[in-house]
Structure formats: C-alpha cells, structure tokens
Amino acid sequence: MVDTRVDLCGVALSNPVIAASGTFGFGQDFAPLYDLNQLGSFSFKGTTWLPREGNPSPRIAECPAGLLNAIGLQNPGVHKVISEELPRIRQVFDKPVMANVSGFSIEDYVRVSELLDAQAQVGWLEINISCPNVHGGGMAFGTDARMAGEVTRAVRAATRKPLIIKLSPNVTDITEIARACEAEGADALSLINTLLGLRLNLKTRKPLLPFGTGGLSGPAVLPIALRMVWQVYEAVRLPLVGMGGVSSARDVIEMMLAGATAVQVGSANLIDPWACPRIIHQLPGAMAQHGISCLRDIIGGAH
Amino acid sequence: MRQTAFTILENTPIARDTYRLRLAGDTAAFKQPGQFVNLSLPGYYLRRPFSACDWQKGELLLIYKVLGQGTADLVALRPGTRLDALCGLGRGFDLNACGRQPLLVGGGVGVPPLYRLARELVARGRTVRVALGFNTAADAFLVGELQALGAQVRVATLDGSLGERGTVLAVCDADSASDFCACGPTAMLKALCAATRLPGQVSLEERMGCGFGACMGCTVMTPAGPLRVCREGPVFDREVLAW
Numbered sequence: 392m393v394d395t396r397v398d399l400c401g402v403a404l405s406n407p408v409i410a411a412s413g414t415f416g417f418g419q420d421f422a423p424l425y426d427l428n429q430l431g432s433f434s435f436k437g438t439t440w441l442p443r444e445g446n447p448s449p450r451i452a453e454c455p456a457g458l459l460n461a462i463g464l465q466n467p468g469v470h471k472v473i474s475e476e477l478p479r480i481r482q483v484f485d486k487p488v489m490a491n492v493s494g495f496s497i498e499d500y501v502r503v504s505e506l507l508d509a510q511a512q513v514g515w516l517e518i519n520i521s522c523p524n525v526h527g528g529g530m531a532f533g534t535d536a537r538m539a540g541e542v543t544r545a546v547r548a549a550t551r552k553p554l555i556i557k558l559s560p561n562v563t564d565i566t567e568i569a570r571a572c573e574a575e576g577a578d579a580l581s582l583i584n585t586l587l588g589l590r591l592n593l594k595t596r597k598p599l600l601p602f603g604t605g606g607l608s609g610p611a612v613l614p615i616a617l618r619m620v621w622q623v624y625e626a627v628r629l630p631l632v633g634m635g636g637v638s639s640a641r642d643v644i645e646m647m648l649a650g651a652t653a654v655q656v657g658s659a660n661l662i663d664p665w666a667c668p669r670i671i672h673q674l675p676g677a678m679a680q681h682g683i684s685c686l687r688d689i690i691g692g693a694h
Numbered sequence: 695m696r697q698t699a700f701t702i703l704e705n706t707p708i709a710r711d712t713y714r715l716r717l718a719g720d721t722a723a724f725k726q727p728g729q730f731v732n733l734s735l736p737g738y739y740l741r742r743p744f745s746a747c748d749w750q751k752g753e754l755l756l757i758y759k760v761l762g763q764g765t766a767d768l769v770a771l772r773p774g775t776r777l778d779a780l781c782g783l784g785r786g787f788d789l790n791a792c793g794r795q796p797l798l799v800g801g802g803v804g805v806p807p808l809y810r811l812a813r814e815l816v817a818r819g820r821t822v823r824v825a826l827g828f829n830t831a832a833d834a835f836l837v838g839e840l841q842a843l844g845a846q847v848r849v850a851t852l853d854g855s856l857g858e859r860g861t862v863l864a865v866c867d868a869d870s871a872s873d874f875c876a877c878g879p880t881a882m883l884k885a886l887c888a889a890t891r892l893p894g895q896v897s898l899e900e901r902m903g904c905g906f907g908a909c910m911g912c913t914v915m916t917p918a919g920p921l922r923v924c925r926e927g928p929v930f931d932r933e934v935l936a937w
C-alpha cells in the first residue's frame with residue numbers, strides 16, 4: 392500500500408489533490424458526479440466583499456493546449472457565500488475547504504478574510520493577489536513585492552487560520568514576491584495563477600475578449616508553473632501548493648518533485664468533470680511505477 | 695450529465711457548409727428538446743457545444759455548420775471515428791409551457807433543436823407552425839423533415855432564393871400563435887421579442903469553458919442576476935431575460 396497523505400499547514404489531506412479556484416464553483420456542480428470527499432480539498436470561487444456580475448461576454452477564448460479566461464471574478468459576495476454556499480458545501484463535503492479571497496483594496500481583503508476566518512469549515516484562506524489594486528492605479532497587488540507584503544501583513548492580522556498567498560506569475564522575479572509574503576507571515580504560498588495572454592479575432596481584427604487580455608491556463612502553462620514552483624522552493628521555507636496545467640497523476644508527482652506539498656487541478660476539471668477523482672485514482676499506480684511508497688518523501692525531491 | 699464515447703455513423707453534407715452528424719452511443723441523458731452536447735474534437739482543448747437535433751435509444755443526431763477551425767476539421771472525420779461528449783447538458787424547452795398553437799422560430803444553426811421540439815409537440819397533439827430563416831436557398835436544411843412531421847413550415851431567405859425574401863420575421867405568423875420557441879442568432883431573438891408580446895422561450899448561444907456550470911464562462915446578465923447559459927439555459931423564458 393502506498394501512502395498518499397500530506398499535511399498542509401497542520402491540516403491533514405488524504406491526498407494532495409485540491410480542485411483549483413474558479414474551475415469548481417462552490418462544489419455543487421460536481422457533487423452529483425462523484426463523492427467530493429475523495430478530494431484532498433477544493434478551493435472555492437474567488438470571493439469578494441460585494442457581489443460581482445463579472446465581465447461582458449465572451450469570457451473564454453481557446454488556445455493550443457489551454458484557454459484564456461476573463462470571468463471578472465463573478466461571485467455572490469462574501470455574505471451570500473457564508474449564508475448560502477457554505478451550508479450547501481457542508482451537505483456534500485465533510486473536510487476543510489479552502490476559501491479563495493479576492494479584493495480590490497487592502498480593506499477588501501481584510502474584511503472578507505475576517506468573515507471567512509469565523510467559518511468552521513474553512514481550513515485555509517487562499518488570498519488571490521492577482522487582482523488589480525483600485526487604489527494603486529490598477530496594478531495587481533501580486534506584481535509588486537511591497538504591495539504583496541502589505542496585503543499579507545494586513546490579512547495575517549485578521550485571521551488565525553492557515554494563510555496561503557496565491558502568487559501571480561506575471562512578474563519578472565517571482566521569488567522576490569514570495570520572500571515578501573514569507574516575511575509578513577504567510578503560512579504557505581500557492582502558485583501559479585493564470586498568465587496574461589491575448590487572442591485576436593481575425594474578422595474584426597480586434598481582441599476576442601472584451602478587455603483585450605485574459606488569463607492563460609491549462610497544459611500550455613505546466614512547464615512555467617513547474618519552473619516557478621522550483622524557483623520559489625529554493626527561495627522560501629514555506630510549504631507550496633503547486634498548480635498550472637496539471638492533468639494527470641504523473642503531473643502531480645512532477646509538481647511535488649519540483650517542490651509542491653499539495654497540488655491544485657484547475658482547467659482539467661472544465662474539460663473532464665471527473666478529472667480530480669481520475670487523477671486521485673491514478674496516483675497509487677503512478678507512485679508504484681516510479682518507486683514511491685510515500686508521497687511526502689518526494690516533496691522538493693528535484694532539488 | 696453523462697460522458698459518452700460516441701462512434702460516428704454518418705457525417706455528410708446536407709446544405710452549404712452544413713453537415714449531418716449521426717452518432718452511435720448512449721443517449722439516456724437527454725430529457726428535453728433544446729439540451730446540448732459538449733463534444734471533444736481531436737486536437738482541440740475545449741469541447742464544442744452542439745444542440746441535440748434528435749435522438750433515439752443508442753443514436754444521436756447533430757447538425758453542424760462549419761464556422762471555424764474545429765468544425766472545419768470535424769468534416770474530415772470518417773464513420774467509425776470515436777468522439778467523446780458530455781451529454782444531456784442544460785435546460786431545454788419546457789413543453790408544459792407551450793400552448794396549443796406554438797410557433798417555432800429558427801435561424802441558421804439555431805434550427806437543429808427545433809426538429810426534436812416539433813416532433814414532441816406534434817406527438818402531444820399541438821398545431822405546430824415553424825418559421826425558418828436562412829441566408830440563401832443553398833443554406834436551407836430540415837425544411838422537408840419538419841414538414842414530414844406534420845408541421846406547417848414557412849421559410850425566409852435574405853436573398854429571396856427560397857420562400858419569402860427577408861429575415862425570419864417575414865414568415866412569423868405571430869397573430870395565430872399561442873406562444874413561441876426560438877433559437878438562432880442573438881440579433882434574431884431580440885428582434886423577435888421586440889416584434890411580439892407573445893409568451894416565449896428563447897435558446898441562447900454563448901462561448902463556453904465547461905458546459906456544465908463550473909467556470910462562469912457563459913454568463914448572461916438578467917434582471918434576476920447573472921445566469922449561466924449552460925446550466926440555467928440555454929433555453930430561457932423571455933420574461934427572465936426581460937427581452
């Protein structure tokens with residue numbers, strides 16, 4: 392028998408597979424398909440202070456081996472997430488869930504985190520700092536080490552739950568941001584969020600997506616994600632949650648060798664609704680094939 | 695929703711750039727006309743949504759038009775090829791909401807789901823009228839098949855090469871209808887809703903990331919808040935959209 396258990400910030404996971412935020416809603420569309428308790432956990436849709444309708448359409452553009460999305464953080468707002476979504480999650484999922492928090496000001500991040508901190512089923516806060524900072528000229532919090540550090544410090548003061556900062560890959564040196572978050576009290580880092588991309592409509596000769604760019608995800612980004620996890624593993628002492636293009640058990644193993652303690656699966660859920668249980672089911676066989684008896688032993692094994 | 699491995703039985707042209715794709719496989723997931731499949735095409739990351747035109751036990755019929763690269767490549771796939779699909783997606787037309795004399799309105803690639811709808815309405819003893827709009831006679835399809843079901847079919851083409859000249863609105867006898875069910879380009883659906891106060895159901899099209907509610911890629915804004923075309927739709931009551 393192989394051992395797939397890992398520990399993420401003191402919370403035990405039966406396996407390292409976590410469904411990624413924005414590709415899993417609040418779990419309800421997957422609950423009729425399989426028992427969600429098979430998952431290590433899932434990270435629910437990025438939640439903001441106020442409800443958000445999201446961007447105009449189209450919000451999706453296809454790419455070779457992936458997609459661009461410009462959803463615009465459509466979500467019902469933190470109050471409804473607490474009053475409606477969390478009770479429904481409780482009915483289909485017995486484990487700690489990861490709360491993905493998005494914001495457009497430090498105050499936003501803090502007040503959403505404070506409310507989610509009080510929710511028993513929330514096991515971790517995952518702070519998405521890829522959002523534009525409305526007070527900082529629209530530049531994303533996650534692309535500036537000082538801003539990333541300030542968000543981390545402010546949210547740290549607002550929660551006793553394990554605090555995971557989700558890093559943006561759209562930076563020159565991701566290790567600089569990672570160190571800033573570590574210095575301000577993050578318990579873990581997750582990476583990578585989507586990469587900025589563009590597709591054009593040849594008929595109109597204009598961008599396909601309404602605001603031009605979108606976020607690239609899927610197998611196309613796997614090598615970039617691996618490279619960044621590998622770099623950040625060398626730069627900080629924090630546990631890492633690796634993601635970007637993971638679609639198979641072998642990808643999970645590769646991500647863990649690069650330095651990830653747990654692994655998120657995003658876009659793969661969209662094209663194969665059973666992607667997560669399939670990967671979890673494949674894991675023991677893939678481990679045996681590569682002579683791995685305990686997954687915890689291979690974390691950072693490539694270094 | 696169900697995932698099915700289909701095998702192509704037939705993939706043949708029926709009009710300009712328009713093909714009939716007959717697939718063998720489990721169709722138990724389809725419950726309502728207007729539901730769709732999300733079809734995986736070899737070499738493409740995202741699946742492609744297509745309305746179910748008709749189905750029976752073990753066999754599914756789609757009709758597709760070549761629009762971009764994916765559908766262009768689909769033309770080359772021969773009988774025997776396996777295609778993976780998510781089936782029985784979305785909320786289709788509500789037959790219980792249809793009156794005694796429903797008018798079905800279709801434009802271009804919006805026509806396919808109306809075939810199954812007409813079939814089920816005729817089977818329930820309704821007097822079914824169908825109004826179809828195409829660009830030219832060369833683009834027209836399903837006209838004879840709908841007539842064979844017992845529906846009264848009128849056709850409009852933009853150049854007048856078949857039926858009336860003009861848009862589908864030129865052949866919509868809204869006065870004698872109890873209500874309407876429509877599928878086609880958004881501009882057509884909006885024009886139809888602007889032209890009549892009849893109760894109606896409209897089937898919308900939107901680009902999709904998943905097709906089963908997970909990504910919020912297909913949202914349509916309504917007075918009742920954002921709704922997912924793939925989950926709360928693709929068929930909506932016009933009142934919900936406030937069109």
Ligand SMILES: Cc1cc2nc3c(=O)[nH]c(=O)nc-3n(C[C@H](O)[C@H](O)[C@H](O)COP(=O)(O)OP(=O)(O)OC[C@H]3O[C@@H](n4cnc5c(N)ncnc54)[C@H](O)[C@@H]3O)c2cc1C
Binds near residue numbers: 453742746758765928
């Ligand atoms: C619910 C629904 C039912 C549909 N039913 C039919 C049908 O019965 N017959 C038919 O011919 N077509 C139908 N369509 C449209 C069909 O999905 C597109 O024509 C097809 O996806 C185009 O793929 P492509 O690779 O050729 O185009 P490309 O432009 O190369 O595709 C690129 C991406 O954009 C998406 N896309 C492009 N155009 C559309 C569109 N109009 N709607 C949704 N996604 C699009 C593709 O799926 C793909 O992800 C339906 C669409 C929806 C949403």
Ligand SMILES: Cc1cc2nc3c(=O)[nH]c(=O)nc-3n(C[C@H](O)[C@H](O)[C@H](O)COP(=O)(O)O)c2cc1C
Binds near residue numbers: 493557610637
């Ligand atoms: C449609 C879509 C919506 C997303 N929404 C969010 C979100 O709300 N919050 C967030 O932190 N990341 C979001 N992401 C990013 C993913 O969680 C993940 O970081 C990224 O897609 C890379 O992983 P993947 O290649 O496995 O998809 C979204 C991704 C997609 C495709």
Ligand code: FES
Binds near residue numbers: 910
């Ligand atoms: S296409 Fe993903 S939610 Fe509708």
